[in-house]
Amino acid sequence: MSLGANLFPLCEDMTPEVMAKVDGIIESHRGKPGCLIPVLEQCQGVTGYLPVELQEYIAMGLNIPASTVYGVVTFYSFFSMTPKGRHTIKVCMGTACYVRGIGEVLNRIRSEFKLEVGNVSPDRRFSLESVRCLGACGLAPVIMVGSDTHGGVTPERIIEILNRYE
Ligand code: FES
Incomplete structure (x- = not known):
């Protein structure tokens, strides 16, 4: 089972199906230099936004500090920590x-x-x-x-x- 399923009660948008896609994105980039921004872009493409819980999950998956992920998400205006409307x-x-x-x-x-x-x-x-x-x-x-x-x-x-x- 995807570890991401554990996020479901915290963020109702992070369904097991969504988290399976996130897992796939993390898996395909893990250990590659400079992978953080592409991973965040692709994950936001799936989830629509990057809440703190998801940032922590990505940090764990890539084995980097959560503070690094947070720093990148808050630096680039392209990334959003709140859901967007349609x-x-x-x-x-x-x-x-x-x-x-x-x-x-x-x-x-x-x-x-x-x-x-x-x-x-x-x-x-x-x-x-x-x-x-x-x-x-x-x-x-x-x-x-x-x-x-x-x-x-x-x-x-x-x-x-x-x-x-x-
Ligand atoms: S002031 Fe220029 S479009 Fe509104």
């Missing part, structure tokens, strides 16, 4: 968007989806980020959902737009 909403808080009312749009998103900036909605549908400028100021106020850009958004339209994303 869709990432980027709300532009740059000047052009701000003066054209993005604040009200953001408030509507927060209340409708019980979602705060930097967090994920309870149903894991959306992650919410605020950014400085999305480079589409002529369309202000602007949000992005995944790779889709939506301009001229209003508190009324935003819910209809977001409900296109399951």
Whole structure:
């Protein structure tokens, strides 16, 4: 049985099936120099994020200190220690968007989806980020959902737009 099954009660996302894949990734890299970042990338590709418990498991599997794994995960913004939503909403808080009312749009998103900036909605549908400028100021106020850009958004339209994303 995979040792990773022991993580299941700690992290409900780390099912035995997920941990079997993690074991395979660790196994194929163990002992190879410079393997930590590729292992973390591949594991995050499977699990979606790298909670501390999983970092400790990877450290044990690669026989390196957990503090080394933690240092790498927290250094690179590519790695996440918290779950991500299925869709990432980027709300532009740059000047052009701000003066054209993005604040009200953001408030509507927060209340409708019980979602705060930097967090994920309870149903894991959306992650919410605020950014400085999305480079589409002529369309202000602007949000992005995944790779889709939506301009001229209003508190009324935003819910209809977001409900296109399951
Ligand atoms: S300020 Fe929002 S796109 Fe530039």
